[in-house]
Amino acid sequence: MTGRVGFRITRWVGGLLFLAGLTGVGATENWPQYRGPGARGTSAVAAPDSWNVERGENVRWQTPIPGLGHAAPIVWDDRVYLATALRPGVKAEVKTGVFGDGASLAEKEPHQWRLVCVELSSGRILWDRLGYESIPSQPRHTKASHCNSTPATDGKHLVALFGSEGLFAFDLEGKLLWRRELGKMDAGPWDAPDLRWGFASSPVIHEGRVFVQCDVLSEQYLAAFALADGREVWRTRRKEVANWCTPTVAPEQGQIVLNGWKELGGYDLQTGARRWWLSGGGDIPVPAPLVSEGLAFFTSAHGKYRPLRAVRLEAQGDITPPRVEDTNAAVVWSHPRLGSYLQTPIQVGTNLWSCDWQGVLTCVEARTGRLHYNERLGQGGQAFTASPVAAKDRIYVVSEEGQVFVIAAKPEFQVIATNRLGGNCLASPAVVSGTLLFRTTESLIALGGKGSTEGR
Numbered sequence: 001m002t003g004r005v006g007f008r009i010t011r012w013v014g015g016l017l018f019l020a021g022l023t024g025v026g027a028t029e030n031w032p033q034y035r036g037p038g039a040r041g042t043s044a045v046a047a048p049d050s051w052n053v054e055r056g057e058n059v060r061w062q063t064p065i066p067g068l069g070h071a072a073p074i075v076w077d078d079r080v081y082l083a084t085a086l087r088p089g090v091k092a093e094v095k096t097g098v099f100g101d102g103a104s105l106a107e108k109e110p111h112q113w114r115l116v117c118v119e120l121s122s123g124r125i126l127w128d129r130l131g132y133e134s135i136p137s138q139p140r141h142t143k144a145s146h147c148n149s150t151p152a153t154d155g156k157h158l159v160a161l162f163g164s165e166g167l168f169a170f171d172l173e174g175k176l177l178w179r180r181e182l183g184k185m186d187a188g189p190w191d192a193p194d195l196r197w198g199f200a201s202s203p204v205i206h207e208g209r210v211f212v213q214c215d216v217l218s219e220q221y222l223a224a225f226a227l228a229d230g231r232e233v234w235r236t237r238r239k240e241v242a243n244w245c246t247p248t249v250a251p252e253q254g255q256i257v258l259n260g261w262k263e264l265g266g267y268d269l270q271t272g273a274r275r276w277w278l279s280g281g282g283d284i285p286v287p288a289p290l291v292s293e294g295l296a297f298f299t300s301a302h303g304k305y306r307p308l309r310a311v312r313l314e315a316q317g318d319i320t321p322p323r324v325e326d327t328n329a330a331v332v333w334s335h336p337r338l339g340s341y342l343q344t345p346i347q348v349g350t351n352l353w354s355c356d357w358q359g360v361l362t363c364v365e366a367r368t369g370r371l372h373y374n375e376r377l378g379q380g381g382q383a384f385t386a387s388p389v390a391a392k393d394r395i396y397v398v399s400e401e402g403q404v405f406v407i408a409a410k411p412e413f414q415v416i417a418t419n420r421l422g423g424n425c426l427a428s429p430a431v432v433s434g435t436l437l438f439r440t441t442e443s444l445i446a447l448g449g450k451g452s453t454e455g456r
Contacts (some may be wrong), residue, residue, distance in 0.1 A: 002037040021328055029432040034150035034202040035387065036041050036430060039248045041346045043431045047391035049406050051447050053422040054341070060435065060446040061123025065116060068092035070385075071202075073429040073437045073444060075152050079172070080118040080372055080430075080437060083160050085136075085146035095142040096400040096424050098358055098383045099423060102189065111136050111146055113162045129174030130246055137164035140198035143385070143426070148200035148244075150428075152210075157227055159210050161248050163187075163199035167212060171228060178230035186217045189239035189284055193217055200244035200286070204256070206269065209233060211256055213247045215240045222247065222258060222267055227403040236272035238263050241291035243285040250291045251311040253446065255397065257289045257296045261425045264289075264298055266313060276315035278331070280324045281307045287344040287387070290352075292366065295332065301341035308345070308354050309334035310369060328369065333369025338362045344387040344428075346407040348395065355397050359384050363411060370423060378403065378418070387428040388418035391436070398425050402440060421445060 035041045051058035067086025086092070087109050114131045136146050142450050149161040157177065158170045164185040167213050169177040185199035204211045209227045220240040224233040238260070245259040254271055255266040256274060261284075266275030282300030290297040291313070299308045305324045315330035316440035325336040338354065345354040352366040359377040364370060377384075382399040394416065395407040402421035408414040423440030430437040 006129045030072070030077070030155075031077075031432050032154065033074060033152040033204060033431040034072055034246050034428065035288065035344060036389070039246075040292070041344065041387060041435070042390040044392060045086050045434045047394065047399060047431055047434050047436045048447055049394065050417045051419050053420065056442070058447055058449050060448050062443050062445045063118055063123040063125060064443050065439070066110065066128070067112070067114065067147070068094060068145045068441060070145045070200075070427045071147050072150040072151070073430045073439055074153060075120060075430055075432045075437070076155050078120045080120050080444065081151055081153065081158060082116045082118065082439065083113070083131075083147050083149070083151050084116060084163075085111050087432050092145065094145065094424065094426070096383060096426070098381065101142070102192065102195050102197070103142055103336070104188075106139040106144050107136055110134060113147060113160075113165060115158065115160060115170060117174065118447070120432075123446060125446075127174050128223065129170070131160060131168055131176070132162055132165050134165060137184065138198060139196040144198040144412070146198065148198055150202040152203050152205045154227065157205070158283070159191075159203045160203060161199075161201070161203045167203065167210070167225065167230070169210075169227070173352060174228070180225060180230040181293050182214055184216070184218055185214065186243045188217055194352065202246040204247055204249055206249045206251065208278070209247070212246055213245060213258055215243045215245070215260065217242045222256070222272060225273060229381045234272040236267060236274065245285050246288040247299070248289045248291050248296070250296065250313050253294075255313060257291060257313070259285050259287060259289050259298055259300060261285050266296070266315070276317060276319055276330065278311070278318070278320040280320065281305050282339065282341065284341070286342045287340055290345050290347060295366070297345050297347070297352060297366070299339035299345055301339050301356070305336050306339035306341065306366070307334055307336050307358070308339040310366070317429055332367075335364070335369060335371070338364075338371075338374065342385050344394065346388050346390055348390045348393070351411055353388065353395060353407070355384055355388060357384050358382075359399065361397065361407065361413075363413070365411075368390060373413045375413045377405045377415070385426040389429050389436075390432070391431045396429065396431075396436065398429065398438065398446060400424055400426055404438070
């Protein structure tokens with residue numbers, strides 16, 4: 001048996017074929033959580049503009065990953081960590097594309113939630129550990145998986161949130177350290193409570209604590225747990241609808257910032273006390289807040305509004321304006337119809353980009369909200385779930401069908417290249433030291449040019 005150009009077959013382990021690249025990668029960056037350092041989604045090191053997965057061009061390696069999971073890859077040193085869920089012996093199906101059907105998929109057979117550790121330099125799986133096994137407590141959306149939440153690490157602990165199955169902490173060899181039950185994670189639309197779409201908020205680690213946003217139908221709260229032993233430090237109740245948002249830490253302001261519909265806001269990192277809040281926007285919030293230079297950028301969609309707006313982190317109390325398009329001393333700017341349903345915005349330099357679920361890309365000036373452009377990627381008809389990442393002066397936006405648009409990070413609309421991954425992609429990518437990591441529904445793919453990764 002022979003591999004594709006640029007690969008060699010290294011070995012079979014547990015029935016999985018490993019494809020290792022012929023060149024190594026010397027990573028100097030880490031990507032420890034959803035959206036990487038500071039949840040910004042950016043790297044200062046250039047990555048490839050183009051590649052060809054079939055011919056192996058600019059492909060370091062491609063490793064099949066068991067099961068189905070939309071949890072994004074994270075990286076610490078030379079290790080990539082992934083969470084996945086699988087029904088042994090059965091391939092899970094996922095529906096992609098632009099459609100309005102919100103049907104749930106109930107699966108009554110036992111599933112395994114697993115952690116997989118992949119060597120970044122080679123693509124070799126170092127270990128594959130069973131984290132938990134049970135019949136899924138909740139159904140999932142036909143577009144979702146039973147493992148949507150991205151793990152987080154501080155270089156010593158690996159924390160994974162498996163929805164209703166609980167919050168877990170492992171060491172970096174996959175040994176279980178503790179488990180915390182969080183109750184029923186019945187996430188679904190507020191106006192259709194019979195639907196269940198699966199949990200998706202990811203845990204965040206900061207200064208020895210794990211923060212989780214658990215806004216579901218049955219209850220809504222923000223909680224902090226001790227990273228060492230899982231002890232609950234504080235819990236703050238929220239008046240919110242079910243959502244799929246991940247919180248973002250604003251360390252300079254001592255806050256953790258949450259997206260939502262009824263209660264977007266900033267909470268004290270030490271005590272959980274609510275500092276400021278506002279309401280309104282899209283009534284099915286999914287994107288995480290983006291924090292940069294004293295501002296928090298929010299977007300959401302569904303219903304009457306899909307705003308994209310900026311809020312000062314020094315705000316206090318209720319800062320809700322009369323209308324979602326209005327501004328005030330705390331709300332710096334607001335575009336009521338330029339926001340995103342699924343993707344978290346990204347800032348590169350002085351500009352901010354937001355892509356909606358049908359591939360319309362918006363670029364504004366981050367400090368003022370001044371619109372630079374609002375353009376469609378491709379010919380339309382594709383759906384976009386994964387949030388974009390940026391490497392130096394390039395932004396990478398991937399559709400569910402695995403088409404990656406490489407955008408110039410400048411105020412003029414320019415698509416530099418389009419590339420395909422060879423599989424569906426609903427997980428947000430990672431980028432470290434010039435290497436792009438895309439998780440398709442079948443594989444983890446590492447893309448990077450040969451030789452030095454420094455500069456372009």
